[in-house]
Amino acid sequence: DAKTTQPNSMESNEEEPVHLPCNHSTISGTDYIHWYRQLPSQGPEYVIHGLTSNVNNRMASLAIAEDRKSSTLILHRATLRDAAVYYCILRGTAGGTSYGKLTFGQGTILTVHP
Amino acid sequence: GAVVSQHPSWVICKSGTSVKIECRSLDFQATTMFWYRQFPKQSLMLMATSNEGSKATYEQGVEKDKFLINHASLTLSTLTVTSAHPEDSSFYICSAKLPGQGLGPQHFGDGTRLSIL
Numbered sequence: 001d002a003k004t005t006q007p008n009s010m011e012s013n014e015e016e017p018v019h020l021p022c023n024h025s026t027i028s029g030t031d032y033i034h035w036y037r038q039l040p041s042q043g044p045e046y047v048i049h050g051l052t053s054n055v056n057n058r059m060a061s062l063a064i065a066e067d068r069k070s071s072t073l074i075l076h077r078a079t080l081r082d083a084a085v086y087y088c089i090l091r092g093t094a095g096g097t098s099y100g101k102l103t104f105g106q107g108t109i110l111t112v113h114p
Numbered sequence: 115g116a117v118v119s120q121h122p123s124w125v126i127c128k129s130g131t132s133v134k135i136e137c138r139s140l141d142f143q144a145t146t147m148f149w150y151r152q153f154p155k156q157s158l159m160l161m162a163t164s165n166e167g168s169k170a171t172y173e174q175g176v177e178k179d180k181f182l183i184n185h186a187s188l189t190l191s192t193l194t195v196t197s198a199h200p201e202d203s204s205f206y207i208c209s210a211k212l213p214g215q216g217l218g219p220q221h222f223g224d225g226t227r228l229s230i231l
Contacts, residue, residue, distance in 0.1 A: 032217045043120075043207045043222035044158065087157075091217050101148060102209075102220060104158040 004088045009109040012078045020073040020108055022088030027068050032091045034102065035062065035073045037084040044087065044104075047073065083112045117141055118210050120223030127198065128231055134194045135226045137208030143188035144210035148220065149181075152205040164191040198230045 005023040012018040024033065032051050036044040048055055048062045050071075055062040061074040075082055087107040117140040127133055137147055145166045150158040162183050163171040170183035180202075182194040191210075195202050205227050209220040 034219070036220075036222075038158075041205075041225070041227075043118075043209070043225045046219040046221065049219060101160055101163060103160065104150075106157050 004090060004105055006086070006088055006105065006108045008106065009111065011111045011113065012075075013113050014079060015077050018075040018078045018082070018110065018112075020075075020086050020088075020110065021070065022072070023070045024088070024090055025069045027090055028092065030092065033062065033064060033068075033071050034089045034091050035060070036087045036089065036102075036104075037082075038087070038107070039084045047086070049091070078110075078112045080112050080114060083110055085109050116212060116219075116221045118208065118221045118223040120206075120208055120226050122226060123224060124227045124229075126229045126231065129199050130197055132194055132196045133198055133228060134192055135206055135208075135228075137191045137193070137210070137223055139189045139210045139221075142210075142212055144191075145188060145213055147185060147191040147208055147210045149183060149191075149193050150207045150209070152207060152225075158207060161193075166191075195228065198228070200230045203228055203230045 032049050034049040035047040037047055038044045048057055048060050050062045050064055063072045085107040087104050089102050119138045119140050121136045125133055147164040149161045151161050152158045160173050161176045164183045164185040166185045166188050172178045180196055185191040205225050207225040209222040211220050
């Protein structure tokens, strides 16, 4: 599986935008870029995903570099409830019965200060 | 929509017993479900892919005889930890994807915290 690299931790203040970077220099042409987040003692929560174009939804925006070797998850106004571990994952087209499986890295621990 | 429910959310049992964890897709049918394990301060590790009506696919290093997976219906997959020991204590999480969305979002349950005494 292609690997992603994220900073171990980031901090933000409440109400400010947060830009969470992810490097994926070995991404293949058919890999989707997925972002999930995990709050303490909960299962991960889907945030957003994209292939080539920037994506927006009610939770966040995903900015994908033109060469697709990096991406940035943007939280427009951080709240205390956004404090979580954020995972950037490439979801590939490997065949077989594990099609589309997710491989989690260490993620970025986001701390939001009031 | 796309809710995945796990049961139980928390279980404590004695060493040597077997524990069954259920994963249900509440409002959609899931031909494929995934089982993960997460130790404290670590990331999620995929254990196996559960396919309705066929055998599960286990990741390298996961003992299939230790972690029995059954996906007998389109809305239910179960993970049984057989003869559990303290080293099996972990946070077990399942996920499912909507049919026809092979590379779309996965929807996760809230996890089951297993403690073996």
